[in-house]
Amino acid sequence: MTEAARQKMVERVRGLLRMAEDPSVTDAESQAFTAKAAELMTRHAIAEAEARAERGEEPDAISRMDYTVAGVGGHGKARVKALADIAAAYGCQSAVRGNNSENTERTIILVGTVSALEALRMLMPSISMQMEASAKFMSSAHVSDIRELRNYTRSELETERKRYYRSFVRAYGQAVAERIREFRARLQEMATHDGESGVTEGSGQNGSVRGAELxxxxxxxxxxxEFHKQFPQLRKHRPERTHSxxxxxxxxxxxxxxxxxLETPVTSGRASTLAEGE
Structure with a gap:
């Protein structure tokens, strides 16, 4: 892909994300715009990887990106967990700075390939927006439902709303990350099938997919x-104790x-990791 073509793709992605974040569009429209942007970024990364492999060039450089996460509502830790899971699905490693229980900003430090970080830089705000909108709506509906069961105090209802919100956000990030991994796993399955069929790396479209997968x-x-070089003695954070x-x-x-x-519908046929009773 030429630099001009790459810039054209990036501008198209940015345009789609601007439409996704427009408050006048419906939730379904916002998700559709983000979906198309994610697809374009993923296809671009794969095309770049296969082109470098075919030309015998060095692989994509490893870089670092700092991403600020809001602590509003005391949900910062849950947001960090969700976004770190999504970043890991794109092949990135993450560390976090300032991840305490206060309503303050904290920073996720992401280490990954340049193309993966570029995709995350553009996609994470839109994914976060959809995640937060869903969490807000569902937690409010949950509180309304339990209010009808018995006379909860205002403090009890607020505590339950926060527990629900945080658990929702953590699980949302886990589910999105799973679907991204499923997409990458399908590429590996395609490469394995091509190898069993006698298709060699670089021989046509299937061979290119195999080269990109490698x-x-x-x-x-x-x-x-690179991550372990930058963070050789990383201290683990204790997980949140609140759970709904x-x-x-x-x-x-x-x-x-x-x-x-990412062509990963809910009925993709893969088993989910949501255990019964969660």
């Missing part, structure tokens, strides 16, 4: 190596249904 697999190893089974289940289902444009 490059993407190598990218993960290079990212891991209802919020987690609702968030997971919404994440599985979110439009991502």
């Amino acid at each position: 490059v993407l697999r190598d990218d993960v190893n290079r990212v891991n190596e 089974a209802a919020g987690y289940r609702a968030g997971y289902r919404r994440g599985r249904q979110a439009e991502l444009g």
